[in-house]
Amino acid sequence: FSKKASTSASSTADLLEGPKVEWLETRGGNSHFYEVVGAPTGINWTDAQAWASSHGGYLATIVTTAEDKFVFNLLGDARFQDASVYHSFWIGGIQPPGSHEPGGDWKWVNNEGAVSDNEWGPGQPDNLDDNENRMAMFGPNVKEPPGSWDDRAMTDLVHGFVVEFDPPVSHASMQVASHQGIYIAGFVVAMVLLLFFNCRKPLPPQRTPE
Secondary structure, three states, X not given: OXXXXXXXXXXXXXXXXXXXXXXXXXXXXXXXXXXXXXXXEEEOHHHHHHHHHHOOOEEOOOOOHHHHHHHHHHXXXXXXXXXXXXXXXEEEXXXXXXXXXXXXXXXXXXXXXOOOOOOEOOOOOOOHHXXXXXXXXXXXXXXXXXXOEEEEEOOOOEEEEEEEEOOOOOHHHHHHHHHHHHHHHHHXXXXXXXXXXXXXXXXXXXXXXX
């Protein structure tokens, strides 16, 4: 596997979407949903993140080893097993301009947690060609350790990416909010009616001085 990649035009026309899979809390997860998206003709990091954002998510931010293993297992989907295509997948790690190279100041697109130094592939990050400031995860079709990370140039055409979605508001939470709203509205109406009827009470007769 070579890190050299085409930087010709990126495309979202032929993306291959996998299923959205929840990382269940009962299995140590965070209730977030994750989706692997294949890009057979390649996609750069900026277009991958834009696609994720337009669909209500962001490129995956991986803050624990357990989350790393969960995301890597999603790459085992049969849709993405063509070893001639699917080598690595964009995730949400970024390195701001002016950072100490090669490993300084890496962070996640949503500023969630720290970027671990333990998940990089052998010899990574290496800032090859002095322009690698985005992160990809190695897929199962390369020799690098499963789920390890690679720094890439944001203009590289990588053949897939992983999108993370925050959990939706639960139905129970919506019910609680609805009941609270009804209670508050009822209280306001009761106060208005009380003021209204108090204002309509006849004044006591005034005694005229003798």
